Amino acid sequence: MSTHTDDGGQSRTGFLSRKVVIWASWDVGSSAFNSVVTTFVFSVYLTTPKLFGPSANANLGWTTALAGILVALAAPALGQWADRTGKTHTVLTATTLALAALIGAMFFVKPSEHYAWLGLLLLAASNFVFEVGSVIYNSMVSDISTPENVGRVSGFGWGLGYIGSILLLFFLLVGFIQPEAGLFGVTGEDALNIRVSMAVCALWTLVFCLPLLLTSRNRPPSGEPSRGLFGSYADLGRSIARLWRESRSVVWFLVSSAIYRDGLAGVFTFGGVLAGVAFGFKREEVIMFGIAANLVAGVATVVFGQLDDRIGPRKVIVGSLASMCVLALIVFFGKPAGPVVFWVFGLALCVFVGPTQAASRSYLARVAPPGSGAEMFGLYATTGRAVSFLSSVMYSSSITLASKVSGRPKDDVAIYGILGIIVILLVGLATFAPVRPETETSERPERAAARTPA
Template identity: 55%
Template sequence: MTDMSSPETPPSSPTPAFTGAVPTDALAAAAGAEGPQRTSRKAVVAWGLWDWGSAAFNAVVTTFVFTVYLTSSSFGPSGTVEAQLGWALAGAGLLIALLAPITGQRSDTSGRRKLWLAVNTYIVVAMTAAMVFVAPDPSYLWLGLLLVAAGNVFFEFAGVNYNAMLSQVSTPRSIGRVSGFGWGMGYVGGIVLLLIVYFGFIQGLFGVPDDDGWPVRLAMVVSAVWFGLFALPVLFAVPEYRGSGARRERVGFFASYARLGRDIARLWRESRPTLWFLLASAVFRDGLAGVFTFGGVLAASVFGFSAGEVIIFAIAANIVAGVSTIAVGALDDRLGAKPVIVAALVGLVISGLLVFFLHDGGQIVFWTAGLALCLFVGPAQSASRTFLARIIPPGREGEVFGLYATTGRAVSFLAPTMFALFVAISGEAYYGILGIVLVLLAGLLLLLPVRSTPSTLSS
C-alpha cells in the first residue's frame, strides 16, 4: 500500500464558485474543521475495505456471474432476456437519476452520511442474499430482474455517501492515492471473491449440487455475507460526518429539487468547467461501465469462452485493473487528474479498436487487447472521482457526488444503446465493440476543453 501516513498541510486554495449562500470565510473554517490535517492509515484502510466488499455486487452480481446466469436459456430465449434485463436496469437508472442528488444533499444537511451509507449498503446485502431464491425457470425471471434493479438503485445511493467520505479520509495532497487505493481494493476484492466462486462453486470444490442453479444461487449468499462483513470497518473507524457551521439549512424533499435546480444554474453561471466535467465524465463513465458490462458477453459469444473461462478472465482483468489503479494514484497527485483521465481514455479507445479489428485472431486477441482495456479502466474511474472531489466546497460532498451519480445515470443508456444498435445493424456481436468505443471517444472529446486550473474552477 502506498504510504499515506505522513503529515501533510493542505495548501490554501480559492473557494469554489458554487458555494451558494455560504460565505468564503465560513467555508475556509469548515475545510479546516472537517478535513483531516494528515491521512490516517487506519481510516483509509477501513474506507477501502468497503470497496473491497462491494466487489460482491459489482463483479459477481452485475458483471460476471448472476446477470450471466439470469440471461441464460433457462430463463427464456436469447435476445428476449437480455432486453428485459436492459429495461430493468434502465428503470433503475431513472430512479437513481431522480433521487441520487437529493439523497446526497440530505445526507450532508442531516449530518448522517455514515448512517445512510450503512442503511443503503445493507439493503444491497439483503437483495443479494435474496437472489438465492431465483431458480432457473422463466417464472423466476422477474424476481431476479427486480432484485438486480433494486440492488443497483441502493448500491448507487450507498456509493454517493461513500464517495462523499473521500474528503474525510484524505488531504488535498493524498486524495489521488487514497482514491486509487479504494478502487484498487475493489478490484483485488473482486479477484479473491471470484476465485472463491470459481473453485468453490463452479468447479465444485464445496460439493454444491450442479443442478437447479445452486452453484450460482449459493454464491449469491456468500457474496452477501462478503459485502456485509467488509462494509463494517468504515462504519466504526471513520467518524460520522457532522457538518459544520457552513452547512446549509435542511429543506423538505420537494424543496430539495428546487435547491438542486438553483445549484445547477449557479454552476452554469459561475463554474461552467465543473458542469462540463460532470457532462464529460457522465459520458466516458458510461463507456467504462460498458467495457465491463459487455466484456463477459463478448468473451462468450465472440471469442468462445466457456462460463469458467469467463470467470478466469475476470480474475485476470481485476488483477490488471487493481494494480494499475493503485499505481496510477500517485501520478494523479503529482500530475493532476485530467492528464490521467485523458491518457486512460486514449488507451481504452486504441485497445477497443484492436479487439474489434483483430477479433478473428481468437482468444489470444481478447486476452491481450481485453486486458489492455482493463489496464486503463480503473485509473480513469479513480481520477474522475478525485477531479471532482478536489473542487467540491466543504459540506457539499454528498450533494455534488449525488449530482455526479445523476449525470452518469442520465446518459446510462448510451453504451447499451450503441452496443445494441451496432449489433442490430451488422448482425454480428463483435460490432458492439465499436459502439462502446464511440461512447468513450465522445467522452474524451467532451473532456479535452475542460480546464482544471484553480482559476477556472473558483470564483
C-alpha cells in the same frame, strides 16, 4: 454529502491511516456486486440463452437502463434529504444492508425462463441501492485526504476493491463454480453452484462493509427543511447555474464525466457478457478472465494513483479514455481471431478503467470549493445518474440494429454491443476537452489550509 469517521485522532494527512483503510474496506465489500454480480458471474448466468431465452442479453441492457433512469430521478431528492437532515450514515447503512439482502435473494433465481424477470428485477434493484450508497461513500474521500495525496487515497480505494474482487472470484471458482463439484461439493445441478455463490457474496458484502458502517457517523443537520423531489431538482438547477457563472470548467467536468463514467459502467456490466456470448467463453473461463482483469486493474489503479498526484488527474483521464477506445475497437474488429483477442486486448483495456474512475474522483475532490465538497459530490452523482442509461441503451440498440440489418439472431451479433459503449466513451472524451487542469481551477495550498480535520 459528507460522512465523518472516527479515525482515532489520526491526522487526515496520513496516506494509509486507519480511517483510509476502513474507508477502503467498503470498496472491498462492494466488489462482490461490481465483479461477481454485475460482470463475471450472475449477469453471465442471467444472459445464458439456453437457460433464460434468446433475448436475455438484450433484456439485461434494457433493465439496466431502467434502473439508471430510476436512480437519476431519485438521486437528487435522496441526496438533498441526506444533506439537510445530516443522516448520511443512515443512508449508507440502509443501502448497504439492502444491497446485501438483494444479492442474497439472487439465490432463488433458478435456471428457467420463468425466473428471468426475477433475476433482472433483483439486479436492477441492487444497482439502485448500490449507486445511492456510492454517493455517500465517494464523497468521503475529501474527508480523509488532502489535495496532495487524494490521488493516492482514491487509487488505493479502487485498488483494494480490485484485490477483493480477485480473492472473491478465485474463492468462488475453486469452491463452487468449477465444471465439477468444487471444494465444498456443490454441483452445477439446477445452477446451485451459481446460486450459492450469490449467498456467499451477500455475506462478503456484510463482512467487509461493516467496519465503515460501525465507525461512520451522521453529521449535524443543516437546519434547512427538505424540499422534496421537485424542490431538489430546482436546487440542483441553481447550483449548476452558479457553477456555470463561477467555474465553468467544473460544469464541463460534471457533464463529461457523467457520460464517460457511464461508458465505464458499461464496460463492467457487459464485459463478462461479451466474453460469454460473443467470444464463447465457458463460465469458468469468464471467471478466470475476471480474476486476471481485476489483477491488472488493481495494480494499474494503484500505480496510476501515484501518477495522478504527479501529473494531475486530467492527463490521466484523457490518456486512459483514448486508450480504451482504441483497444475496444481492436476487440471488435479482432473477433474473427477468437478468444485470444479478448484475452490480450480485453485485459489491456482493463488497465485504464480503474485509473479513470479514481482520477475522476480525485479531480473533483481537488477542485471542490472549501466547504462545498458534499454539494459537489452530490452534483457528481446526480449528473452521472442523469445519463446512467446511455451505455445500456446504446449496447442493446447496437445489438438490436445489427440483428435487424443482418437478419441474424441477437446472440450472433452480440459483439456489436461494444460499439455502443465506444460511442459513449468518445462523446465523454470530446466533452472533456474544455476541462482545465485542477491547478488552474483552484489553488491547492489555499484549499489545504481551508480544510478542517474530519
